[in-house]
Amino acid sequence: MIYPKIPLAQTVIQLCKAKGIKHIVISPGSRNAPLTIGFSNDNFFKSYSIVDERCAAFFALGIAQQLQEPTAVVCTSGSALLNYYPALAEAFYSGIPLVVISADRPKHLIGVGDGQTINQPNVFENHILYSANLKLDLKEAETETQEELPIFKSLENKVETLIGLKQSIQEFNESEINKAINISIQKSGPVHLNVPFDEPLYEYVEKLSVQPEIVPAKEKSLAIEASILNKCIDDWNTAKRKMILVGVKHPNTLEQQWLDVLAKDDSVLVFTETTSNIHHEAFFPSIDKIIASLDNDGFENLQPDILLTFGGLIVSKKIKAFLRTYQPKQHWHIDVQKANDTFFCLNRFVETTPNYFLSKLLTQTHPVSSNYRLHWETVKQVRHQKHNTYLNQxxxxxxxxxxxxxxxxxxxxxxxxxxxxxxxxxxxxxxxxxxxxxxxxxxxxxxxxxxxxxxxxxxxxxxxxxxxxxxxxxxxxxxxxxxxxxxxxxxxxxxxxxxxxxxxxxxxxxxxxxxxxxxxxxxxxxxxxxxxxxxxxxxxxxxxxxxxxxxxxxxxxxxxxxxxxxxxxxxxxxxxxxxxxxxx
CATH class of the missing domain: 3.40.50.970 (Thiamin diphosphate (ThDP)-binding fold, Pyr/PP domains)
Structure with a gap:
């Protein structure tokens, strides 16, 4: 097997491999040649060549969206990187692990009129979980072009210092790459590795020259503070109107046993969006069909005491308008990463998975006597019948x-x-x-x-x-x-x-x-x-x-x-x- 000669390229590729990043979407270019050589010649990786960087990034997003694991996109320097921005922003707000790897020119060639150069470090500052701005490999041969070199007093001192600097740069790069990819895994979102390469770019070797340290990603605790859980249990057991609203959710992530428990509680109304991938005959899909034609009395009858949300962003503008006007007394959001105050009344963010939360909540609560769900079940049936009648005419x-x-x-x-x-x-x-x-x-x-x-x-x-x-x-x-x-x-x-x-x-x-x-x-x-x-x-x-x-x-x-x-x-x-x- 062949490897790029440049140690930094070897380091990036080996750490991607160690962390299970199998799918690599590459847009052809010259400055990213060391990465292309390494990824495309290793059978561990599935490499794709897609010319248009904007399409390449969304293509990688689709892979990561489906597999729920980091996928990498690799591009050359300059404006190529900027074409990743729309997909990267989507990954940022949708919680999709996308690893952007951009080749860059050496620091001394940026801002001096050299071709195909822009200011690449931190270019995604507002829509990124972490930016790793890596350092150029140090060469003994051309020290006048290297960054941050000390003044040498003797040849012996120069050799020792260069060895120390090389080790220091290698350790820095390893640490940054480990950190960036681990954050993408742990927090499920996009990160950026900006990788400077000096020429020659196309040289390769048959043996690796570096063996980077692998720092594993840490798993996040799902535990809920006892005081928070107990308060949720008490409030749940007394509320007669509880609405659950599920946004974007990956299929088969919620256990059926908890959905069945919720379906049996007449005080619980479960609204599901098409993108929630949650189904039950007792739940309420097609939200707009239910609430679009309600008057003030209808909205007041629908207004919940507790709103429980999980999943990603909500499509329905009508449900957002309703809950912002007829706010629940409490809004809880369950997620391991973040909570959007979509309805301007969020007062409880429980940092865990919906499965874990429901397993703790529903084993210690009981159904509450209420006509909340049954009333809206009748509305749902009427709306469904009229829906079919209208389509036929x-x-x-x-x-x-x-x-x-x-x-x-x-x-x-x-x-x-x-x-x-x-x-x-x-x-x-x-x-x-x-x-x-x-x-x-x-x-x-x-x-x-x-x-x-x-x-x-x-x-x-x-x-x-x-x-x-x-x-x-x-x-x-x-x-x-x-x-x-x-x-x-x-x-x-x-x-x-x-x-x-x-x-x-x-x-x-x-x-x-x-x-x-x-x-x-x-x-x-x-x-x-x-x-x-x-x-x-x-x-x-x-x-x-x-x-x-x-x-x-x-x-x-x-x-x-x-x-x-x-x-x-x-x-x-x-x-x-x-x-x-x-x-x-």
């Missing part, structure tokens, strides 16, 4: 298309959702409990949905389907410039010729200003992108065509497939807004 629009598509997604597969209107339409439907659902809700951006979904698809044996809007798809079209897309991967693009969500929001519609600067009107399609990148291309413009195409769309084939569904942009918003009036 409307014309072909976004809402009708989502009904057909979500019913056709194969069971036991993965569903990736784009942002904006896509994830919000999905929230209105009771999605199969066999599906695993993901969406980039950390920053809620449209910029990397396709790349993330492709990254997810290469990290699993399950079929992955992405549903996305036209703007989101076109914005991330370089995601298809990727030689790693599985043949089973499927994309469904809802093309309503612009940013359809802006037609739902308040504003002046059907004006030149709105069409140009808000909705971003266009007449583009995915057809030629599919031809260029080798995807099968299908279209549907009405319910019959969509039903027919979906029958074969998910079948096996010799290439990935894309189905583009064209819907009438001037009718979509009217149908959706009337939907909420109808189900009231």
């Amino acid at each position: 409307i014309k072909f629009t976004d809402l009708k298309a989502f009904d057909s598509i979500l019913n056709a997604i194969p069971n036991h597969s993965i569903l990736q959702l784009g942002n904006s209107s896509t994830v919000r339409y999905a929230q209105l439907f009771n999605i199969s409990n066999t599906l695993e659902v993901y969406c980039n809700r950390g920053t809620s951006g449209i910029d990397g949905s396709t790349s993330t979904a492709i990254g997810c698809s290469v990290a699993t044996d399950k079929q992955t389907t992405l549903i996305t809007g036209d703007l989101s798809f076109l914005y991330d079209s370089n995601a298809l410039w990727n030689n790693h897309i599985p043949k089973s991967f499927r994309i469904i693009v809802i093309n309503n010729q612009g940013g359809g969500i802006f037609r739902i929001l308040p504003g002046h519609k059907n004006t030149e200003n709105f069409d140009t600067y808000f909705e971003t009107n266009h007449h583009l399609t995915a057809e030629y992108l599919c031809k260029m990148f080798g995807l099968g291309y299908l279209t549907a413009s009405n319910e019959t065509e969509l039903t027919n195409e979906l029958q074969s769309f998910f079948s096996e084939g010799n290439q990935p497939k894309l189905l583009e569904v064209f819907t009438p942009k001037n009718l979509n918003d009217e149908v959706l807004l009337n939907y909420f009036k109808f189900i009231k």
